[in-house]
Amino acid sequence: MANGLVIKDLHVNVGEREILKGISLSVEPGKVHAIMGPNGSGKSTLAHVISGRPGYEVTGGSVEFNGVDVLEMEPEERAAAGLFLAFQYPVEIPGVTNTVFLKTALNAQRKARGEAEMDPMAFLKFLRDKAKLLQLRDEMLKRPLNVGFSGGEKKRNEMLQMAVLEPKLAILDETDSGLDIDALRIVAEGVNAQRSPERSFLVITHYQRLLDYIVPDVVHVLAHGRIVETGDADLARRLEKTGYADYTPAA
Amino acid sequence: MASSTETVETVNELTGAYKYGFVTDIETDFSPVGLSEETVRFISARKNEPEWLLDWRLKALALWRKMEEPRWAMVSYPAIDYQGLHYYAAPKAKTDGPKSLDEVDPELLSTYEKLGIPLKEQEILAGVVAVDAVFDSVSVATTYKAKLEEKGVIFCSFSEAVQRVPDLVRKYLGSVVPQGDNYFACLNSAVFSDGSFVFIPKGVRCPMELSTYFRINAQNTGQFERTLIVAEEGAYVSYLEGCTAPQRDEHQLHAAVVELVALDDAEIKYSTVQNWYPGDVEGKGGVYNFVTKRGACRGKRSKISWTQVETGSAVTWKYPSCILQGDDSVGEFYSVAITNNAQQADTGTKMIHIGKNTRSTIVSKGIAAGRSDNTYRGLVRVLAGAEGARNYSQCDSLLIGDKSGAHTVPYIESRTPFSTLEHEATTARISDDQLFLCRQRGLSPEEAVALIVNGFCKEVLQNLPMEFAVEAQKLVGISLEGSVG
Numbered sequence: 001m002a003n004g005l006v007i008k009d010l011h012v013n014v015g016e017r018e019i020l021k022g023i024s025l026s027v028e029p030g031k032v033h034a035i036m037g038p039n040g041s042g043k044s045t046l047a048h049v050i051s052g053r054p055g056y057e058v059t060g061g062s063v064e065f066n067g068v069d070v071l072e073m074e075p076e077e078r079a080a081a082g083l084f085l086a087f088q089y090p091v092e093i094p095g096v097t098n099t100v101f102l103k104t105a106l107n108a109q110r111k112a113r114g115e116a117e118m119d120p121m122a123f124l125k126f127l128r129d130k131a132k133l134l135q136l137r138d139e140m141l142k143r144p145l146n147v148g149f150s151g152g153e154k155k156r157n158e159m160l161q162m163a164v165l166e167p168k169l170a171i172l173d174e175t176d177s178g179l180d181i182d183a184l185r186i187v188a189e190g191v192n193a194q195r196s197p198e199r200s201f202l203v204i205t206h207y208q209r210l211l212d213y214i215v216p217d218v219v220h221v222l223a224h225g226r227i228v229e230t231g232d233a234d235l236a237r238r239l240e241k242t243g244y245a246d247y248t249p250a251a
Numbered sequence: 252m253a254s255s256t257e258t259v260e261t262v263n264e265l266t267g268a269y270k271y272g273f274v275t276d277i278e279t280d281f282s283p284v285g286l287s288e289e290t291v292r293f294i295s296a297r298k299n300e301p302e303w304l305l306d307w308r309l310k311a312l313a314l315w316r317k318m319e320e321p322r323w324a325m326v327s328y329p330a331i332d333y334q335g336l337h338y339y340a341a342p343k344a345k346t347d348g349p350k351s352l353d354e355v356d357p358e359l360l361s362t363y364e365k366l367g368i369p370l371k372e373q374e375i376l377a378g379v380v381a382v383d384a385v386f387d388s389v390s391v392a393t394t395y396k397a398k399l400e401e402k403g404v405i406f407c408s409f410s411e412a413v414q415r416v417p418d419l420v421r422k423y424l425g426s427v428v429p430q431g432d433n434y435f436a437c438l439n440s441a442v443f444s445d446g447s448f449v450f451i452p453k454g455v456r457c458p459m460e461l462s463t464y465f466r467i468n469a470q471n472t473g474q475f476e477r478t479l480i481v482a483e484e485g486a487y488v489s490y491l492e493g494c495t496a497p498q499r500d501e502h503q504l505h506a507a508v509v510e511l512v513a514l515d516d517a518e519i520k521y522s523t524v525q526n527w528y529p530g531d532v533e534g535k536g537g538v539y540n541f542v543t544k545r546g547a548c549r550g551k552r553s554k555i556s557w558t559q560v561e562t563g564s565a566v567t568w569k570y571p572s573c574i575l576q577g578d579d580s581v582g583e584f585y586s587v588a589i590t591n592n593a594q595q596a597d598t599g600t601k602m603i604h605i606g607k608n609t610r611s612t613i614v615s616k617g618i619a620a621g622r623s624d625n626t627y628r629g630l631v632r633v634l635a636g637a638e639g640a641r642n643y644s645q646c647d648s649l650l651i652g653d654k655s656g657a658h659t660v661p662y663i664e665s666r667t668p669f670s671t672l673e674h675e676a677t678t679a680r681i682s683d684d685q686l687f688l689c690r691q692r693g694l695s696p697e698e699a700v701a702l703i704v705n706g707f708c709k710e711v712l713q714n715l716p717m718e719f720a721v722e723a724q725k726l727v728g729i730s731l732e733g734s735v736g
Contacts, residue, residue: 051691052690052691053687053691054683054687074690074695075687075690075691076690076691076693076694076695078691079690079691079692079693080693084691085691087688089684090688091682091684091685091688093685093688093689093702093703093706094706094707095705095706095707095708095709095710096702096703096705096706096709100702101692101702104694104698104702105689105692105693105694106693108692108693108694108695108698109692109693112693144706161692165692165693
């Protein structure tokens with residue numbers, strides 16, 4: 001059942017504190033949804049819960065992806081099912097080159113899906129083609145993952161991982177943070193190049209400017225653990241002028 | 252790299268068990284139990300040794316009786332009953348010993364097959380590796396001897412060398428590690444049963460990697476092998492030993508001695524992949540690995556390089572060292588030591604700078620998981636005459652979980668102001684963020700740990716000969732199985 005991501009009345013705690021207080025959201029294949037909101041509204045929590053990061057307690061509701069309950073799956077099973085998270089703060093893995101990391105990850109996913117592993121030569125060509133699209137130098141493929149990368153390089157590298165793993169749903173967790181305008185454009189072009197009728201995106205951002213480049217089909221405003229408004233791309237532009245002041249919590 | 256995926260496949264095949272934990276059922280010829288002059292004479296007689304070697308052994312026994320077992324290492328284990336062990340065990344030979352592989356006991360061959368050693372010559376051709384297989388105490392088959400002999404290279408069991416080239420053995424035996432050097436080396440000197448002997452004559456570059464697999468099979472047997480490698484002027488050799496032992500509830504004692512001698516412009520590269528049985532999760536059983544390895548760079552511009560991957564044994568006590576005697580000689584030590592569950596490792600190196608402009612490099616990577624303790628202990632000593640000596644040491648530790656321990660104990664002594672010594676040390680932990688990143692990209696927790704740890708060890712693993720580097724990468728994953736999740 002290829003109906004994309006369906007979240008129903010999702011409640012999530014961190015410790016004793018309720019962070020998400022009943023989120024409902026559907027992202028159909030091929031669509032780009034943006035989630036905006038002030039700091040501390042629960043945007044990153046939503047991204048983490050969908051991808052299965054430990055440390056969150058789901059106290060109610062459901063998350064399904066193409067008809068399957070993802071909350072029951074391990075993070076690596078979700079990855080193999082086509083869920084991808086671009087990290088806000090990509091971590092370093094010393095000694096493991098970008099190339100080795102991506103080849104290991106892609107083949108682990110292919111294996112989990114019952115597909116044949118890609119042979120090293122074919123993979124290398126595939127990887128170089130993807131890197132070229134994102135204007136990443138070949139030299140970066142030989143460097144250990146994220147070690148000594150600038151902020152912009154790390155984010156572009158996240159986009160490279162997305163391009164290689166070809167997910168069905170990509171969640172971008174504040175990928176625009178810390179990027180200058182040129183890097184922002186490159187990242188946005190990377191995303192736009194991968195838009196397709198089968199692939200959907202959940203773009204989490206604090207600022208509207210990323211959405212000048214990645215034009216969303218739907219914009220949600222998340223505040224204090226709830227979706228308080230949903231609209232089209234115009235909603236994002238309006239927020240740019242008014243800010244989040246209208247969404248102060250009900251007393 | 253796909254190796255981490257393969258690692259997990261291998262682990263699954265093993266269903267979590269130690270792969271080499273099978274026992275080969277063959278008739279064995281034991282020495283009487285316990286250690287006495289009689290035992291030493293028994294061993295020497297079995298090997299048809301000359302008088303001087305028997306005397307050498309007896310002198311060692313006399314010295315050993317006056318020595319105390321060392322207790323300074325950061326390991327603890329119950330007292331060893333030296334009188335309760337067999338010091339010699341040999342598969343019962345039909346006659347004089349096998350002349351070719353066809354004469355070797357098929358049980359033995361199938362053991363080696365399980366170990367994955369390509370003993371058959373045609374298989375060895377593929378890897379161009381000559382294997383001297385030591386099964387308990389007797390070397391059962393040495394392959395590729397003919398091709399090596401063409402070049403004047405001698406590669407045979409220690410016992411054979413005693414018969415064939417006694418003068419060479421007598422000249423170099425104990426010249427790097429004398430009988431009374433330390434408790435375990437001394438014990439070895441009295442009762443050593445077999446081992447490998449390598450001699451590379453002047454100017455010869457050994458045409459292939461030489462390799463020995465050691466395996467402890469018989470129950471309640473100590474294995475005391477003795478290896479001697481001599482590289483004459485301008486010679487080169489790369490030597491690899493791999494070690495496994497069957498799974499048993501009792502502890503097994505392994506006290507080996509390795510001596511290397513490099514003359515002017517000679518180079519010896521010695522690599523070890525050690526995978527002795529580490530004991531079970533609770534620390535029951537496993538090998539006590541008390542080994543003395545030392546290389547003498549006697550000649551000018553000579554070089555000795557140790558690379559070790561230590562994943563097995565219940566207790567490891569091992570410090571491969573270099574005595575940099577010749578001017579401009581070079582010593583290297585690259586080490587990966589992995590401990591999991593209840594394993595204990597106290598390992599490192601000694602670099603003794605005697606000659607002028609001698610250089611040494613130490614790169615040590617310790618990985619501790621489970622409840623294990625992993626200690627790097629190293630000595631860099633620069634003597635007064637060693638002007639221009641340089642050392643670079645790097646000791647990195649990686650902790651997995653919150654019950655393991657990593658310790659670094661570097662001793663640095665310099666008696667000349669004209670030397671340069673550098674020491675760097677780091678300790679890190681596999682972070683939850685790294686694990687989650689890997690899992691989000693599709694790796695299982697085991698695959699993630701194998702990938703991260705292989706990255707951590709990369710500088711060392713890339714020093715291994717190609718075919719063994721792949722094996723070592725897999726071992727890294729297997730030995731850390733069960734350390735997360």
